[in-house]
Amino acid sequence: MPRLPRDSAWKSWLFAGALVLGGLGCFSGGVAWALRSIYRGMEQELRRDDVHRLALRTAEASPRATELLGAPLTSTTLTLRAHGTTPEAGLVDFDLDVRGPRGHGVLQAQVAYTPRVWTLRRLVLRPEGGTDVELPAGDSTPARPPD
Template identity: 70%
Template sequence: MRPHRLDSPWQSWMVATALVLGGLGCFAGGVAWVSRSLFQDMEQELRRNDVHRLALHTAEASPLATERLGTPLTSSFLTLRAHGATTDEGRVDFDLTVQGPLGRGVLETQVAYTKGLWTLRRLVLRPEGGDSVELPAGGSTHALPAD
């Protein structure tokens, strides 16, 4: 009968390390999925309430934006940067990718939500190949009732 060979300590450490890293990977994936779900819900709410159109129309009304990008402006992507909104009030920061006849850029947008009203607080245009410019912000849109 052949003697049974014992596993080396390195093999035991490698198995333990693989199990720990696999567990951490699963945990991180779950956290990322939950975070993305929360952000996706907020993005859908902004689009449902036409908050992105408020930012787009405000930029179109600004001579600073139209001289850099032209008019009409169209938007393609809305990327949520941060939000601290509840059902009653809060603040949401998002980027809106825009394009006009003269160029493309990103609108960095900050809106506030209070008592059923979305209000544009800050609007910064970052045109491709140009300096950022702060646009006059203002205006609001009523929030639609929750589904």
């Protein structure tokens, strides 16, 4: 009876390794996509409820911020840093790239969320080339009911 040729062991391991790496790549891509979807949804909520404008208005009302950047302030990019929400309430941290007539920087904001209102809890201005400046916070803006 003739002997059948057998594949070498390294070919089997190579095939198994490729399958495992391919599976891990697909899983990692799915996790990254899911996290980005969650963050994008929260960023849209912040913009829909004008929470970024609350941070801008509060910064413009601060003499220290207008001394450093001038007024009016405009924002270009909103970057979500962290959020932890429940259906009842939560906290959201985000950064706003801001620009004024005298310069630009980043506003770091922390807001608290309840189903009816967003409240600015902490606001820090980081001007380009300068040190962090804690700005007064505490203003709030209404939250819109979900669509």
